[in-house]
Structures are given as structure tokens and as C-alpha cells.
Amino acid sequence: MTTTDALRQARVDFITEESVYGTVLVNGMIVAAGAHGASSMSVFVSVITTVVVFWAAHVYSGTIAGHGVDMGKRAPLSVSLNRSLRRSVGFLTSAIPPSVVLLLGALRIVDDTVALWVALWLGVAILAVLGFTVFALRGDSWPIRILGAVCTALFGVAMIILKAIIH
16 A cells, blocks of 8 residues: 555545544643643543543434435435444544543643643644645645645644633
8 A cells, every 4th residue: 555545545534524623622622621720630531521422422413414315325324324433533533642641641640731731732733734634635735735734733723822811
């Protein structure tokens, strides 16, 4: 498999609007749950719980919306569920890196404040990679790829600005 083929497969599996949405959701939860000196453990639990509930709602709504509709033909519920599950993989996987950092804080391996800030900036980095990769797959020039990375990352930066305003 060539590098381009691997990137295209990653595009199908992980580089989706669900990945962007999941990353922004995680950053938003870190901001909301981490307000007023909350511990990494409480933020970790809030983030994981919220991501799982939103993911389940996303899979459910995708299954129901896609059930019975497949290019004008009836699609079985199992086909609709499988399509929705595959489509939402990025929603869950985008939450893993920041959650691992929060868990390190919860386990007292790193300081709570450090864990929260690193998790937020990790979300920005994930968004940048997602944006860059989409434009790379389109075959766009390096400046456009970088612009795509910056624009996508700005959603995470917006959450960091929100955290700074809240505190």
C-alpha cells in the first residue's frame, strides 16, 4: 500500500467531520469541566462520559436517518448501523489522545493544570493534522495545506481563548 493509499484509507476512517467535531467537543468539555480548578480526574470522567453519550447519540441518529434509504432502495437496519459505526470512528479516536493526557493527570503522573493545558493544545494539534491531511489528500499546494491546518486548528484555539476568558 502506498503512502497515498494509506492516507486515503485514513481519510475514510478517521479524517471526517466527526473527527473534527469530536475534537472540538473534547476541548469544549475540558474547558467546561475544568473550570474553577477541577481535578484532572473529574475532567477525565466528564470528557469520557460526554464523548460516549454523544457518540452513541450520533451512531443512533445516523442509523435511524440511514435506515431504509440507500440510493432509493431499502437498506436493512444492520447496513445502516454498520455505516453509522464506521462513519463515527473518528469521533471516538479523536478523544483518545487528550483523554490519555487527562488520565495522566488523574493518576498524578503530571500536575492537573499541566494535564488540562496539554490536553487542550493536543486538541489543537489534532485539528491541525486533520486540516492538513484533508488538503494534502486533495493534492493542494503546501501553502493551502498549511492554511487548511491553521484554519482547522483555530477551532481548538477558540476553546483555549474561551478557557482563558473563563479563568
